[in-house]
Structures are given as structure tokens and as C-alpha cells.
Amino acid sequence: MVALDRVFFELAGFFSYTFFAQFPITRDFPWANLLLFAAGGICLVVGLFRAFGNARAYRGKIFGPILSTLAILIFGLFSYVLFYELRQVPPSTGAPRVGQKAPEFTLSDQDGRDVxxxxxxxxxxxxxxxxxxxFW
Amino acid sequence: MIQRYDLLHRGAGPKGTDIARPAEFLIDSSGIIRWVNLTENIAVRARPEQVLEAFEQGEQVTPQ
Known part of the structure; x- marks a missing residue:
């Protein structure tokens, strides 16, 4: 059970982004989540040293590596989504720039009238x- | 219209449909673009305060 609370930090770091994403300061760059992951990482290292140093007392030789791998995978997934997938925005070189005339358009408003x-x-x-x- | 503004994000919608990438424009009454925000991260978009600030700055330059 000792190692479970270590993985808790990693899970918290992962899932709490839905909360922290509500505030610009923690959404634009996930400081709070990275701090949680860092705390989890430190706890994991300490836990692993304990598990292997005194395996009989903590019974962590099996659970330790399993949960550590899990924690690293969770962190990897978080980093992949936050630092790679969200940034896969295609360049729009043809988008109108400041000083240019905005392309004319006509769309329907909420009452179906053309605007x-x-x-x-x-x-x-x-x-x-x-x-x-x-699109939701 | 999305294509006219070159803002198509191919295959990013549900089931691989095409959607628009996030973008914000501020256009003055003569149709000239005064401010553009094209994000590189879909989680980071212009906040309402930023658009209002850009509007106020534009007003100071050309008082009407």
C-alpha cells in the first residue's frame, strides 16, 4: 500500500488539468500539474529506495516497479497531449493580416436572417x- | 468562409471531419483588420479581456 499514495500524485497531476484548465494562468502552461508530477516523482524515487532497501518490511519489490511504470506512462501521456497534440495546429499562411481588408462574408444569424x-x-x-x- | 480565411484544420473534428482552427480577428468599421490572434496551441485562445484591450487600443489610435 505504500506505493499507492505515490501514484496518487501522478493521477492527481493528470486529472486535475480539467480543473486547472479553467484558469488562464494554469491552462496556458500547466504549472500546477507539473508540480504535482514532480512531487509524485520524488515520492516514487524515495519509495523505490525504501522498497528495495527493506523489501520485507514494505513488500514493494513487485508493486514498486509496476506502479512506477504506470506513473511514468501517465506522465508520458499527459506530456504528449499537453505539449504535442494540442500544438498540432496547421499554419494558416493565407489568413488575412493586420492592415488588410477582411474578406467579405454573409452568414445566418440565430433567427435565420442573413448578416x-x-x-x-x-x-x-x-x-x-x-x-x-x-463542434459540440 | 473558413477556407476564405485559411483557417481549415483538416481531420481535427469528430470522425476525421474538417473544422476551423481557433482564431480571432478585430475588424474596424471600414472592414480593415486591426488585430489578429492565431494561436499555436488549441488550449490557449484569446480571452475576452484581450479582445477588449485590442479594441480600446485601436480606438485611441483612430478616434471616431
Whole structure:
């Protein structure tokens, strides 16, 4: 049972991102999660030394390596998603730049009426155009 | 429209469908783009405060 609480940190580091992602400071770069992983890593190393140093008392020679591997896999998955998969955004070299004229468009509003960029611009000071990635 | 703005993210939607990559534009009343945010990380997008700040800065440059 000694090693289980070590893996807890790694699990906490992994799943708590859904909580920390609500705040910009911990979402844009996952500081809090990396700290939890670091705490888990230190505990794992200490635990492994104990397990192999006094295997009879802790009975950790089998569980130690298994749970350590599990913890490393969890950390690996977290790093893969956060530092690789989320950054797989295609470059958009053709996207309009500052100073250029925004391409004209007409879309339906919530009532089904057509709204064009020109209409919006003539009625207001500025138009914020947000491309939202969500599909849910 | 997504293609016109070159913001297509191929195969990133459910079951490999194409969706838009996140992007934010601020366009003035004459249709000129004043501010653009193209993120490199889909978890990091422009926050409402950033858009408002960009709007206020744009107002200071060209008071109407």
C-alpha cells in the first residue's frame, strides 16, 4: 500500500488539468500539474529506495516497479497531449493580416436572417470575428 | 468562409471531419483588420479581456 499514495500524485497531476484548465494562468502552461508530477516523482524515487532497501518490511519489490511504470506512462501521456497534440495546429499562411481588408462574408444569424460583414461594419465601430473550434 | 480565411484544420473534428482552427480577428468599421490572434496551441485562445484591450487600443489610435 505504500506505493499507492505515490501514484496518487501522478493521477492527481493528470486529472486535475480539467480543473486547472479553467484558469488562464494554469491552462496556458500547466504549472500546477507539473508540480504535482514532480512531487509524485520524488515520492516514487524515495519509495523505490525504501522498497528495495527493506523489501520485507514494505513488500514493494513487485508493486514498486509496476506502479512506477504506470506513473511514468501517465506522465508520458499527459506530456504528449499537453505539449504535442494540442500544438498540432496547421499554419494558416493565407489568413488575412493586420492592415488588410477582411474578406467579405454573409452568414445566418440565430433567427435565420442573413448578416454580412459590410452590414455589421456600417452599424458598429468594430466587429470581433471569432472562429471557435468547438463542434459540440 | 473558413477556407476564405485559411483557417481549415483538416481531420481535427469528430470522425476525421474538417473544422476551423481557433482564431480571432478585430475588424474596424471600414472592414480593415486591426488585430489578429492565431494561436499555436488549441488550449490557449484569446480571452475576452484581450479582445477588449485590442479594441480600446485601436480606438485611441483612430478616434471616431
Amino acid at each position: 454580412s460583414l459590410r452590414d455589421l461594419g456600417s452599424k458598429s465601430k468594430a466587429v470581433a470575428l471569432i472562429f471557435y473550434r468547438g
